[in-house]
Amino acid sequence: MAWRLAHACFARIIPVLLCVAALGCGGEKTYRISGKVTFKGQPVPSGKIYFIPDGSKGNSGASGYADIKDGQYDTAASGGRGAPPGPVKVVVQGIDPSSPPTKVNPKEDGEVKSKVLFAHYETTYEVPKSSSTKNIDVPAEAGKGPVAPKSGIIIP
Template identity: 45%
Template structure:
């Protein structure tokens, strides 16, 4: 028991991975994305694992340290971006690779207009 305690004190008892703050802007066709979510998932294909980080997108801004967010693990990640106008999805879910350094980071993302979803003019909420 004592060796385990000494080891724990020397190496640290936590098994939680270190996470970092990621913040920035997200635009779609050059305009701020009104609402949505951004996820930072460790890329298992590049030997990175652990919990995903995430943040809410509000008026084109996101911050994993804001309320409702969670910091991201450093290393190779897959970033998934979901955006809406508050009611309708604006574009196909985007997945892009990103290498997060071992420090708090600012990163902007641009979703090209070609990824937009074309909704019928009379589209409304389902009955």
């Protein structure tokens, strides 16, 4: 009898717990960011932009990102992801599309490196709790830095 009572309680409690757990797994809220990226006054033809939550300012979560095409980006476009609200570090990489990517190790599949316009430009932004526009003008000095990021590889 005690076994049947315990079984009946668990049979009712388990589905309720599963529903509560599923409702709590909605993930963090992210917001769309779009805009233009220029370098030396010209649209950046190709590249990547990342919106990394600034942990030093109490922000956390997954990074937002987007491809830069013809000087424009949109985290809502295919291959992109919105960013969590709050302070973020914005990292921009500009790639020269006139130089074809080359394999790091021609005998293997995998990583390729590309000629860069500028390897790494960083600024900050406060992501609002709504869709927003952030235009970025990468200064000419960014192109005078190293020709590749610390890893030496950009994966387009």
